[in-house]
Amino acid sequence: MALNFPIKGALFDMDGLLLDSERLFMETLVQSTEPIGISKEDTEAFFVTLVGTSNKETSKHLSSFLPNHVEVTIFEAEWRNLYRARVEEGVPVKPHVRPLLIGLQGAGIPMCVVTSTVSRVAQKKLSKAGLDEFFRGVVAGDEVIANKPDPEPYLRGAAVLGLEASECAAFEDSDVGTTAARRAGCLTYQVPDLRPAGVALPNLDQYVVKDLREAGCHLGVLSKALT
Template sequence: MALLKKPAAYLFDMDGLLLDTERMFLEAFLTLTDDLGIATEEAKAFFGGLVGTSSKVTTARLHDFLPHQTDVMDFDQRWRLLHQDNVGHGVPTKPYARDVLQAIREAEVPMAVVTSTHGPDAQHHLEKAGILPFFETVCTGNEVTANKPDPEPYLEGARRLGVDPTQCVAFEDSDFGTTAAVRAGCLTVQIPDLRPPNTPLPELGQIVAKDLLHGAVQIGLFEDALT
């Protein structure tokens, strides 16, 4: 896959990629599953398989994971409310997120967020973290008919910016998100965050990096701005 020195746009996942919110979501999950007597390692392994999925998929999988007597809808609601309470105290960004976003802004290349999180929550989290103004648009999970790994979210993000998705660079952390971006035709950089144990990365032709700065430098996009 050819490298793009100055792509038409940059498309970013949000949770676990720009924002360190996956760990916050996990902490809330562990609090509630501990109350149900579920072992921490078991809960962590299950959560790892949820990363990158939509809220609909997450709720469906909870039915199979939680003890049979559990009111799944009540659990799901309490989980999300606890997470929102935690987010209210602050939303941390991932390492180098601001540096990379600032470099792209200075290069005058448009940016979009492409996330499975629903609109109001996504806007709130990005604003709370102080990075919402970097983006021309935020494409959220409730604004598309199919969620990741379907390519529609990335196709929609590119469409909103008026660019060809094959001329875009996408940054992702999850396997589902990486699959979606690659299927949309984007040059894709995967920066793994929380993952199920002993699970190899998918081989999709993506570039794998340890963090956002490493990913940006590795594909030669910002060698002047970031060195």
């Protein structure tokens, strides 16, 4: 299959890009904050500021968002336990993911996941979604020194494939992740998912697409007639 761009590898964010897990994470946060008097609207507006951040950054933001009488460590542990229980039930795969992965696989393009999620959880999510078979490896948030928006995760992902980042296409949903991919030198597609209201997309010479189908068609691994 002839590609529109001479890429040799593909690097994928996971939450909010391959899996609809960000929405699930937001729903469980709403469940956790409603009993302490925080509205659904305020919680959802807060959550979108967390998209793409590491666990450490999430904890920092939580401490400034929650009321003073709430013990942040206990709250976060209970929230994450609730989320993990939902993950055990399965996480929905985002639209057009499988056709794109199959198309890249058919074109002989090796793939790696680059995520801020810790390794154990990332592996479990991918396995439950039936996507793990497509990827040569996973670069997780607990395996790097500097998380996104630092380029390290994407540089590491390219190295897993035996490639330079400039030889890879990256697929992201968040501004933080898109920044990391572009800093690494990847050809980058951004598929915006959950976003803060009124916040413009960064201008990083990325391709902004409505979904992964559009990205696949633009890259040349999906046919508009078949997707």
